[in-house]
Amino acid sequence: MKVRVDPERCEGHSRCHALAPELFTLDDFGNAAAIGDGAVPPGLEEKARLAVANCPEYAVEIVEDAE
Amino acid sequence: MSDSKPGPEASPELAPEACGEAETGACPVTGEAGGPPAVPSLERPPVTDWRTDWDHLDPRWRDNPFPIWDELRKGPIARTERFEGAWLPTRYADVKAIAYDTEHFTSRRIVLRHKKYEDPPLPAPPITSDPPEHKAHKQVLLPFFTPQEVGKLEPMARRICTGLIEEFIADGRCDAAQQYARHIPVRIIAYMLGVPVKDSDLFIRWIHEILEIGIVDDEIGKNATKAMRDYFRHHIALRKEGRTEAEPDGPEPDLIRVMMDGSLNGVPFEENHVLGTLNLLMIAGIDTTWSSIGAAIMHLGQHPDDRRRLIEEPDLMPTAIEELLRAYSPVTMAREIKKDVEMGGCPMKKGEMVLLSFPAANRDPAMFPDADRVVLDRQENRHGAFGLGIHRCVGSNLARMELRVAIEEWLKRIPDYRVVGDVTWSDGTVRGPRTLPVAFG
Numbered sequence: 001m002k003v004r005v006d007p008e009r010c011e012g013h014s015r016c017h018a019l020a021p022e023l024f025t026l027d028d029f030g031n032a033a034a035i036g037d038g039a040v041p042p043g044l045e046e047k048a049r050l051a052v053a054n055c056p057e058y059a060v061e062i063v064e065d066a067e
Numbered sequence: 068m069s070d071s072k073p074g075p076e077a078s079p080e081l082a083p084e085a086c087g088e089a090e091t092g093a094c095p096v097t098g099e100a101g102g103p104p105a106v107p108s109l110e111r112p113p114v115t116d117w118r119t120d121w122d123h124l125d126p127r128w129r130d131n132p133f134p135i136w137d138e139l140r141k142g143p144i145a146r147t148e149r150f151e152g153a154w155l156p157t158r159y160a161d162v163k164a165i166a167y168d169t170e171h172f173t174s175r176r177i178v179l180r181h182k183k184y185e186d187p188p189l190p191a192p193p194i195t196s197d198p199p200e201h202k203a204h205k206q207v208l209l210p211f212f213t214p215q216e217v218g219k220l221e222p223m224a225r226r227i228c229t230g231l232i233e234e235f236i237a238d239g240r241c242d243a244a245q246q247y248a249r250h251i252p253v254r255i256i257a258y259m260l261g262v263p264v265k266d267s268d269l270f271i272r273w274i275h276e277i278l279e280i281g282i283v284d285d286e287i288g289k290n291a292t293k294a295m296r297d298y299f300r301h302h303i304a305l306r307k308e309g310r311t312e313a314e315p316d317g318p319e320p321d322l323i324r325v326m327m328d329g330s331l332n333g334v335p336f337e338e339n340h341v342l343g344t345l346n347l348l349m350i351a352g353i354d355t356t357w358s359s360i361g362a363a364i365m366h367l368g369q370h371p372d373d374r375r376r377l378i379e380e381p382d383l384m385p386t387a388i389e390e391l392l393r394a395y396s397p398v399t400m401a402r403e404i405k406k407d408v409e410m411g412g413c414p415m416k417k418g419e420m421v422l423l424s425f426p427a428a429n430r431d432p433a434m435f436p437d438a439d440r441v442v443l444d445r446q447e448n449r450h451g452a453f454g455l456g457i458h459r460c461v462g463s464n465l466a467r468m469e470l471r472v473a474i475e476e477w478l479k480r481i482p483d484y485r486v487v488g489d490v491t492w493s494d495g496t497v498r499g500p501r502t503l504p505v506a507f508g
Contacts, residue, residue: 011459014214018385029209030464053447054389056455 002038002063003048007031009059016051016060023048024060038063109283109494121147121155123179123399123422124283129492133439136427144413150179153401153420154413159435159451161410162428165402165421166456172402172421173197174458178496179401179422180282189292191347192340194400194458200331201457207329208344208461211259211322217465220255224469227254228476236480236508240487243368243477244503248360251473255465256352260345261313261321262302269298274354279494292346299345303327322348348462355397356466358499359452360473362395363388366441367474368486368505373443377474378482387443388471393450394441396426397499400454425451426498481507 003023005016012030016023022044024032040048040062052060114125117135122128128135136157139145145155156162165172175195176188188195193204210216231250235241253267273291281288302323305311313321320328326344329336336344367374377387402421409415429450432438453460460466484507491502 011455011457012209013453013459014464015389017214026213026215028213029206030213050446054449056449056451056453056459058449 001040001045001048003034003040003051004038004061004063005032005034006059006061007033009057011057011059013056015054015056019054020044020047020051023051032059109279111283118142118145119147120149121145122149123155123424124494129494129498132426132498133430136424136430137439140427140431143411146413149181150420151182152416152418153179153422154410154415155422155424156410157424157427157431159428159431159433162423162425162451163455164410165423166451166454166458168408169198169457171404171406171408171415173405174201174402176403176420177400178278178282179399179420180288182285183420184285184289189343190339191343191350193344193461194347194351195343198457203331204340204344205457205461207325208322208348211318211325212461212464214464214468217468220259220465221468221472223258224251224255224472225476227251228473229480232476232480239508240504240506242502243364243505244357244361244490244500247477248357248364248473248500248503251360252356252466252469253353255469256349256462258314258317259322259352260348261311261317261323262298263312264314266298270295270349270353274350277350278354278496282495295346295349296342299323299342303341351460352462352465354493354497354499355460355462356469358397358493358497359392359395359466359470361500361503362397363391363470363474364477364505365486365490365500365503366391366395367478368484368503370441371485373441374478374482376443378478383443384471384475386445386448388467388474389448389450390441390443390445392452392467392470393429393435393445393448394439395499396429396450396452397497398452398454398460399424399426399496399498400458425454483507 005024010031014026014030014032016032017026023035023040025035026032048062052062109124111122111124114120114122117139139155139157144161147153156165174197176183177194193201196204228251231247235246241247249271250267253270254264257264257267257270273295276287276291281291302312306324306327323345326336326341377383400423402423404415404417404419404421407415407417429452430438453463484505486503487506488504490500493499493501
């Protein structure tokens with residue numbers, strides 16, 4: 001499982017970072033990006049799903065390994 | 068109406084002291100007897116039909132807007148001939164579509180008034196900016212409002228909260244809106260701007276005159292805007308002489324300095340831009356969060372089960388804060404239609420206004436199951452309390468921190484309390500409790 005942030009959609013609500021700081025980082029303007037290649041370490045899948053479900057801009061998505 | 072109104076100096080009912088801190092003769096617990104109302108009501112003709120004649124200044128909206136929005140959501144986007152012609156979307160999808168559509172809707176006017184001010188309106192970048200300038204206008208501010216930066220202000224927020232509680236805890240009762248919530252955001256934004264915290268009551272008065280009285284009274288609104296601009300002019304002039312009245316331990320640079328030094332493509336911001344942004348930071352940073360803190364304390368006072376759960380399960384705080392922001396969203400913004408457009412069969416004409424009710428959107432059951440219930444551990448919560456799209460509130464991280472700290476410190480010292488007496492609400496653009504009598508101990 002990987003997470004991805006669409007930089008075009010992200011408006012810096014920083015909800016993903018608050019819910020899953022292990023998975024998301026913020027730049028100097030507060031806009032989010034996935035840490036590293038976005039890979040979700042085992043045990044953090046639920047946090048990844050929460051980050052997706054709480055982004056007001058639908059900027060965060062999960063990319064399954066199969067894709 | 069504006070002809071007969073006296074100027075702000077002659078309006079004792081507008082003085083902050085009249086808003087509850089001073090002894091008014093009313094029992095502070097029951098709110099009964101004597102004393103002026105905390106916030107004077109705006110006189111408006113009563114609404115005849117919410118679908119075709121809505122008015123967000125009607126006392127029924129102010130006191131309990133939720134049933135009005137629930138009814139309106141069932142039909143097309145509501146219309147009113149008031150405010151020189153305006154529309155009111157209440158469904159999340161419609162509010163979001165308009166917030167995203169910068170082609171047909173401009174942000175140059177973001178407060179719905181009984182009639183429009185001068186043309187073009189005074190700018191308050193970035194909230195009144197449209198693409199493509201908007202991005203640069205916002206980016207100058209964003210680095211000072213990241214979660215990491217506002218985290219540095221958390222100890223100060225905690226000191227303010229504990230200090231305020233100390234002032235009234237022995238009384239066994241207080242007005243949580245006037246004696247607590249009101250003082251927290253204003254002191255922090257004054258500190259960040261680089262102006263004396265002791266001027267806080269002045270800022271609160273100006274905001275009341277701009278966002279409440281001023282939306283139906285041009286003279287009071289304009290005078291307050293001018294007073295605020297003159298205030299910042301003074302503090303800019305001081306800095307040009309190498310002086311400042313900022314708090315001694317204040318941030319370096321403060322936000323006045325940031326704006327003075329701001330530029331776009333190498334060209335320094337014009338004075339109008341600088342003053343507009345500083346006015347905005349003060350206006351946006353105060354009664355919005357005051358409203359959220361008050362509403363959260365009200366809810367937890369009226370819902371002991373939620374309160375106990377939050378105390379017993381502090382890990383719920385992050386979702387609880389978002390849920391309280393959703394259920395009691397304070398901020399409504401407006402847009403001006405810049406190009407004719409049809410939405411859901413409604414012909415929206417250039418020059419008309421749209422009231423963008425994020426609070427109504429956040430109660431839309433199509434988006435939020437059980438929308439009228441506060442669910443402290445709501446798992447999916449894409450609320451738009453801080454706006455949606457490019458105008459996402461610059462201060463959202465600051466507001467969240469202040470709200471969380473205010474609730475944490477309150478519950479630490481006052482875990483058991485109840486709302487006793489009438490809660491009164493502000494008018495217009497920012498909705499929140501302005502009197503909130505509570506008793507404890």
